[in-house]
Amino acid sequence: MMNKTLKIIIWFAVALLGAFALSAIALNRGESINALWLITAAVCIYAIAYRFYAAWIAAKVLVIDETRATPAERLDNGRDYIPTNKWIVFGHHFAAIAGPGPLIGPTLAAQFGYLPGTLWILIGAVLGGAVQDMVTLFFSTRRDGRSLGQMARDEIGAIGGTAALIGTFMIMIILIAVLGLVVVNAMKHSPWATSTVAATIPIAMFIGLYMRNIRPGRVLEASAIGVSLLLFSVLAGGWIDHSETLRVFFDHEGLPLAYAIIVYGFAAAVLPVWLLLAPRDYLSTFMKLGTVLLLAIAIVILRPDIHMPAVTQFTDGSGPIFGGKLFPFVFITIACGAISGFHALISSGTTPKLLMNERDIRMIGYGAMLLESFVAIMAMIAATVLEPGVFFAINSPAGVVGSSAIDAVAKINSWGFAVTVEQMNQLAKDMGESSLFARTGGAPSLAVGMASIFGSAFGKHLLALWYHFAIMFEAIFILTTLDAGTRVGRFMLQDMLGNFNKKLGETSYTPSVIFTSAIVVAGWGYFLYIGVIDPNGGVNILWPLFGIANQMLAAIALCVATGILVKSGKLKYAWVTALPLAWLVIITTTAAYQKIFSDDIRVGFFAAANDLSAKLASGVLPVDKAAVAPQLIFNQHLDAYLTMFFVAVLWVVIIDMLAVCARHLRGKLVLPLSEVPHIETQLDNLWVRD
Amino acid sequence: MLKTIKTFWQSIRQLSGDDAYERYLKHHAEHGESENMPPLLSREEFFKQWQDGEWKGIKRCC
Numbered sequence: 001m002m003n004k005t006l007k008i009i010i011w012f013a014v015a016l017l018g019a020f021a022l023s024a025i026a027l028n029r030g031e032s033i034n035a036l037w038l039i040t041a042a043v044c045i046y047a048i049a050y051r052f053y054a055a056w057i058a059a060k061v062l063v064i065d066e067t068r069a070t071p072a073e074r075l076d077n078g079r080d081y082i083p084t085n086k087w088i089v090f091g092h093h094f095a096a097i098a099g100p101g102p103l104i105g106p107t108l109a110a111q112f113g114y115l116p117g118t119l120w121i122l123i124g125a126v127l128g129g130a131v132q133d134m135v136t137l138f139f140s141t142r143r144d145g146r147s148l149g150q151m152a153r154d155e156i157g158a159i160g161g162t163a164a165l166i167g168t169f170m171i172m173i174i175l176i177a178v179l180g181l182v183v184v185n186a187m188k189h190s191p192w193a194t195s196t197v198a199a200t201i202p203i204a205m206f207i208g209l210y211m212r213n214i215r216p217g218r219v220l221e222a223s224a225i226g227v228s229l230l231l232f233s234v235l236a237g238g239w240i241d242h243s244e245t246l247r248v249f250f251d252h253e254g255l256p257l258a259y260a261i262i263v264y265g266f267a268a269a270v271l272p273v274w275l276l277l278a279p280r281d282y283l284s285t286f287m288k289l290g291t292v293l294l295l296a297i298a299i300v301i302l303r304p305d306i307h308m309p310a311v312t313q314f315t316d317g318s319g320p321i322f323g324g325k326l327f328p329f330v331f332i333t334i335a336c337g338a339i340s341g342f343h344a345l346i347s348s349g350t351t352p353k354l355l356m357n358e359r360d361i362r363m364i365g366y367g368a369m370l371l372e373s374f375v376a377i378m379a380m381i382a383a384t385v386l387e388p389g390v391f392f393a394i395n396s397p398a399g400v401v402g403s404s405a406i407d408a409v410a411k412i413n414s415w416g417f418a419v420t421v422e423q424m425n426q427l428a429k430d431m432g433e434s435s436l437f438a439r440t441g442g443a444p445s446l447a448v449g450m451a452s453i454f455g456s457a458f459g460k461h462l463l464a465l466w467y468h469f470a471i472m473f474e475a476i477f478i479l480t481t482l483d484a485g486t487r488v489g490r491f492m493l494q495d496m497l498g499n500f501n502k503k504l505g506e507t508s509y510t511p512s513v514i515f516t517s518a519i520v521v522a523g524w525g526y527f528l529y530i531g532v533i534d535p536n537g538g539v540n541i542l543w544p545l546f547g548i549a550n551q552m553l554a555a556i557a558l559c560v561a562t563g564i565l566v567k568s569g570k571l572k573y574a575w576v577t578a579l580p581l582a583w584l585v586i587i588t589t590t591a592a593y594q595k596i597f598s599d600d601i602r603v604g605f606f607a608a609a610n611d612l613s614a615k616l617a618s619g620v621l622p623v624d625k626a627a628v629a630p631q632l633i634f635n636q637h638l639d640a641y642l643t644m645f646f647v648a649v650l651w652v653v654i655i656d657m658l659a660v661c662a663r664h665l666r667g668k669l670v671l672p673l674s675e676v677p678h679i680e681t682q683l684d685n686l687w688v689r690d
Numbered sequence: 691m692l693k694t695i696k697t698f699w700q701s702i703r704q705l706s707g708d709d710a711y712e713r714y715l716k717h718h719a720e721h722g723e724s725e726n727m728p729p730l731l732s733r734e735e736f737f738k739q740w741q742d743g744e745w746k747g748i749k750r751c752c
Binding site: 078079080084085087088091092095096097098099100101175179211212216217218219220221223273274277278281282335336340342343345346349350480481484485487488491546550 | 701702703704705706707708710711713714717718721733734736737738740741742743744745746747748749750751752
């Protein structure tokens, strides 16, 4: 009894602290606020949501059954189906879902101020993203670990399945293009960054050879050597940067760097996984976990002040980083970290085949997403501890603020954010870069934010080293996503083509491998190329497109979940997934509508294309801009049709799902639930395997 | 304390796949006789197959 009272008091205190922290950040109108308030609010909200909402979903909505044997137990084959300790599964799952997305989105969305993005990251994760991940994991576990596409086909119909498949493929293309663009922008005219990123390729190959031939299977030993080499390459990059003879080899414009990434992406998709992809992934996973942990420790030690206002004037849609009003674009810009459809592909497929018991689903599905959301909060902190003037100087494309430093500073000052040319020059010098103006894409500004946090916490004289460490850290796992994504795209394409020509569907048939890899690389390579030649930086077009696509996939996953809930006779609980679904439908449809029909040339694709056509026709464009204008016009049209396609796919799936639900509720025949029957678990609850 | 460190180290080995071969041997020993399992693979051969298998599906996200 005493124990119970104590628990109630503790949870009441957590709720009170969370509410207090949240009101502190939301109502603050002073000069600055401490980052610790954001951390406190986040941790309290996560704790409450996990303890009460997630537990309630597990017990009442999904009705988790601890006595039921999981697919890992029933189909245990020692390979993909293996009953695994929940912490190990959590580690695998988190490493799989947390990519560069939660670092980039919040950085870009910081143009609205720290408050809108932070609120969406917190609310979106606990009510949307974590719910999506958890229910998808549950439904897939009940279906032998079937993929989202298969579940959509089994439960809703062929249309839903096909839509999920095409949606996944399209997202992959857009995602890889925008990530490639982020890396290009980080390396542009930075010999230090370029040489360090380039060095990661031979390092990964060496580690691959080491694990394959020198000491087979010694993964940790090889990774330790690899991480040391990576850290050394950051140091060596500094020497190259200081050497007049060497630095010219790594000092490039965006376009050659983009071509290099395209060639690299093709090579990575065609080469065997052990040589490049697998070893790179080991290194990037260790770097990712280590750096995120380091950042969390540094923020807690340092407790930096946030300098960005709570809300900026750019909520009206005039923001320099990307055009569009707060609603709906903050919800599109921050996908990963709040709700990310891509996670549904991990939650169905790999993870359910490892679960030892259904009771682990809450911790792995819901818990891992909360941790990713926390990473997004840290990215938001790293972006907003910068002086707003500096933040906008780094992230505003030359097409908006002008290409000369004086123009850019004047423009940013006119918005009411103080920054000087000297300040930016000094900052660039401190970070070991030639210039930090118009370094769009989010990576450089995140690196500056991280470097200043790390620098203050662990030694200020090492700023340049910290900056390039942060760039290397971002680049290495962006490139892992790029490699892995290209490969997955290739597999999907081969799978589809296999329906028409059996030979093309064979994943080991070399001509097919080369052909399909080339198509996938050409797909994202095109968008990357356009992004680089676009004077507005390209990120402002590609990132919203990626956000819309990712949210569309999330909506498909929530459609499948809602359909299954209704068909299982749980109509009264269907709001758990239907509510986030409705919200996603509203924001993606609104965003897509605006991207297509808006008259604002910084928002609407057609408006931008028409504006550029008119300028081209009247001859007011300078020669270099006129040369690329036709390609940009074509691309704006293409993007508009692509957006229409995404929305159409989304609505087709929704109508399909609603029709299935309506038929079921009227007592008509629908596809039967594909849940496998209950088999009693034989695993002793106390006996933890391995 | 020592036990905690040992468990932690074990988790890292398992997460990274460092002990994959040892677990494979264990699995083989447990199920070897009952099922029609293929002959035991060498460490090199096992690692090749294990690594290829790891990258068949969607393993990394945004």
